[in-house]
Amino acid sequence: MKGQRLILLVEDNDDDVELTLRALRRNRVANRVDVVRDGAEALEYLFATGSHKGRDVRDAPNLVLLDLKLPKVGGLEVLERLRADPRTRRLPVVVLTSSNVESDLARSYDLGANSYIRKPVDFTQFMEAVNQLGLYWLVLNEAPPYVD
């Protein structure tokens, strides 16, 4: 933790990555944002395997922003795997997606998502959403106890 406010953004769409980073930069809530482009990489990052082998697992993000429609491993599966592992079970995960299909909502909460945000098309609203999201999860919210 060390006072660092780290967000892991799991997002395959370049435009969305750029816009989300822009929104996060504007509100200055996070002081570091790591980006992974698919579900498989997200898992490697969080469990320090594969391309992220050697990463300090203790250097865990304070918040994961998770898209659902991802290449290789889908967002819902990523969530399921995170919740199944003691090391990431308590990690705050906010689903940030375009989908508002009822089944996605239900599945996400069933699998233990902490929150579900539908990305608005209107970027003004999008920035407002990201702003509140960051404030809430990184500043207001008490982080879960660290799991060894």
Place this chain on the structure above:
Amino acid sequence: MTLAWIAGIVVLAAVALLLYWRSREARSPREVIDAERERRRVEARYAALMREAKEIVLLVDRDNKVVEANDYALATYGYSRDDLVGTDIDTFRVPQPGVTAADRTRQLVEAGGHLTFESVHRRSDGVEFPVEVGLSIVAVEGEEYFLEIVRDIGERKAADAALRDSEERYRTVFENATSGFALHEVVLDEAGEPVDFVVLAANPAFETQTGLAVADLVGKRGLDVIPGLAESGLVQRFGRVALTGEAERFEMWASGLGRYLDQQVVSPRRGQFALIVLDITEQRSAEATLNADLERRVRERTDELEAANTELEAANTELEAFSYSVSHDLRAPLRALDGFSLALLEDYGRDLEGDAADYLRRIRAASQRMARLIDDLLMLSRMTRRGMTWERVDLSALARSIGGELGDDDPGRQVVFTVAPKMTAEGDAQLLDVALRNLLGNAWKFTSRTEGAQVDVGTEVHGEERVFFVRDNGAGFDAQYADKLFAPFHRLHGEDEFPGTGIGLATVQRIVRRHGGRVWAEGATGKGATVWFTLGPRGEGE
């Protein structure tokens, strides 16, 4: 017959007694007095017999003339004593074909002096009646007479005829019935258990229905003549009916006969049973064919339905995937268009010249509008595919709650909003919420430029139908386009005038139709609009 005989013998005895006493005259005076007393007594007895006997008694001499007749004879033939005595006996006889009086006499002698036969007699009024005649030769004081005791057997004849007629009818039925009919006597073992039966009678149809030759059956043991009987268990079953009297009816495959038989078993008397048999093999096979045919058709239809279902499921899955993709993938580029346009405006606003900033704002507006279109389209599609959960829905409460939200969203607006109380209907609460939300949203939107805006939700009964309405006093519409209002994407107002996608009323129509109802609109330009809807027979409100 017996009665006639007894009467005859009694009369004979009386006559004999009388003749005997007459032969014992001329005794002592004392004896004469006694004899006289005795004679009177005998005569009185004789008179009583002649008076009371309820059979015709005639004494006829050798010349066929009646010499004595009892009262019953007079009453029956309808003559006075004077007329009758001395009359030729043939007066009463109706000549019988082939039998002469001489024949009778000869027969009488041959029979040893007594003969009984049937004949027909005639009364004085000409009415004929059947009789049984007991004819005897009696000798009285050396003279031979015929003693005729005649009995009217009209009733017995009628009863016999009726019985014969009845028997005849039953026999005709038995012989001509199309059902096989056979009567049997059960054969019991020492323990009283039925072990076989004897065929007593069978009608011709029995042969047709079972294929067994009747001539080979009657008088025979069932086990000897009916193939497959021993294995069928029928001996015991038939025996039970014969012993308990409880009738049975059943259908069975008679393997020994190679037929399906419908058998009714009844017991006419204890120890016997009658079998009424119908060969239903053809009917059965026709039924079997029909059933097989039906089953095959059901199977075919089921297969077709399953195929159609699979196709539909595939189509639905495809549509689902399509919707998902639309919802997810089409929005991302729009977000980029909007987001980067805003980024340009924010970061380089000062460097933009002329209409550049306005163009960027137009790009943003168009992106957002398309996003709304996508959302509305997805909503429309979802309203069609969604399963329905029927329940009683409080439409008044629903309308009030939506109106409240609309008011909260736009606190600057002054809208007089009324909802009729206690409106309920059977329907899907979520679908009805979407429908009302669209209708009230429209009313709110189209009254946005109206002074003293008013929106009413209510209900009326039109004929037998419960009709709901949402009415506003807003911009209204040109009545000639009323039927186009419900077509998707069809709008009667410019986007700059009243924003919208043209999908709201199409969604309302889809929802109303799914409830089995109708929706229509009334209005005039500048005079407000009323949208009416019903919820069909099942959704019928209160």
